[in-house]
Amino acid sequence: MKLISLTRAVCAIVLLSAAPLAAQGMMVHDAYARSSTAASTSGAAFLMLMNHTGADDRLVGASSDVAEKVELHQHAEDANGVMRMGEIEGGVPIAVDAAHEFKRGGDHLMFLGLKRPLEQGDIIKVTLEFEKAGPVEIDVIVDQDRQPGHGTMDHSGHDKMNHAKHGDMSN
Ligand SMILES: [Cu+2]
Numbered sequence: 001m002k003l004i005s006l007t008r009a010v011c012a013i014v015l016l017s018a019a020p021l022a023a024q025g026m027m028v029h030d031a032y033a034r035s036s037t038a039a040s041t042s043g044a045a046f047l048m049l050m051n052h053t054g055a056d057d058r059l060v061g062a063s064s065d066v067a068e069k070v071e072l073h074q075h076a077e078d079a080n081g082v083m084r085m086g087e088i089e090g091g092v093p094i095a096v097d098a099a100h101e102f103k104r105g106g107d108h109l110m111f112l113g114l115k116r117p118l119e120q121g122d123i124i125k126v127t128l129e130f131e132k133a134g135p136v137e138i139d140v141i142v143d144q145d146r147q148p149g150h151g152t153m154d155h156s157g158h159d160k161m162n163h164a165k166h167g168d169m170s171n
Contacts, residue, residue: 024052024053024054025052025053025133025136026049026050026051026052026053026057026128026130026133026136027049027050027051027052028047028048028049028050028128028136028138029047029048029049029050030046030047030048031045031046031047031126031138031139031140031141032045032046032047032140032141032142032143032146033045033046033109033111033118033124033126033140033141033142033143034118034142034143034144034146035111035114035117035118035144038117039117040114040117040118041112041113041114042067042110042111042112042113042114043067043110043111043114043118044073044108044109044110044111045102045108045109045111045126045140046102046103046104046108046109047101047102047109047138047140048099048100048101048102049094049099049100049101049102049128050097050098050099051094051095051096051097051098051099051100052097053096053132053133054096055096055132056093056094056095056096056132057093057094057096057130057131057132057133058090058091058092058093058094058130058131058132059072059091059092059094059100059128059129059130060091060129060130060131061091061128061129062109062126062127062128062129063126063127063129064111064124064125064126064127065115065124065125066111066114066115066116066118066124067111067112067113067114067115068112068113068115069111069112069113070109070110070111070112070126071087071109071110071112072087072088072091072092072107072109072110073085073086073087073088073107073108073109073110074086074087074088074106074107074108075105075106075107083105085108085110088107091131092107103148103149104148104149105148109126118142118144119142120142120143120144120145121141121142121143122141122142123139123140123141123142124139124140124141124142125137125138125139125140126138126139126140
């Protein structure tokens, strides 16, 4: 009998400590990936990251078994006014309780050297590497048909806010 009550006590502690964790950590919304054509050897993923870890953090890298390499990319205007994409130097800082949107025409995860074509509807595993939170594995659905700015979640309001906030792509 003593053993049973001890087990119950342990379970209660586990439940209590697990409950608040459900709303904590790095939260990922609306992650999807696509490539420009079925034969493309590169692709990109887009998602909304929310930092509920309780501390400022920074996305410093990413990897996936579908690609040789996953880079953190941004679109930025060069000296001639041409939009170009390139690696984000020093990673992507995400303040505590802030969100960062990786979206079409903006920051994105770039898959280089795809080992297999991104098939519509496939779920691919991507590991996001954070400075403090460490590796976080996420599921990303391949959605070739997704139109820019039309997520499964209605965040048309977010889009407007982010345009205003992140109007300066140089930061
Ligand atoms: Cu890119």
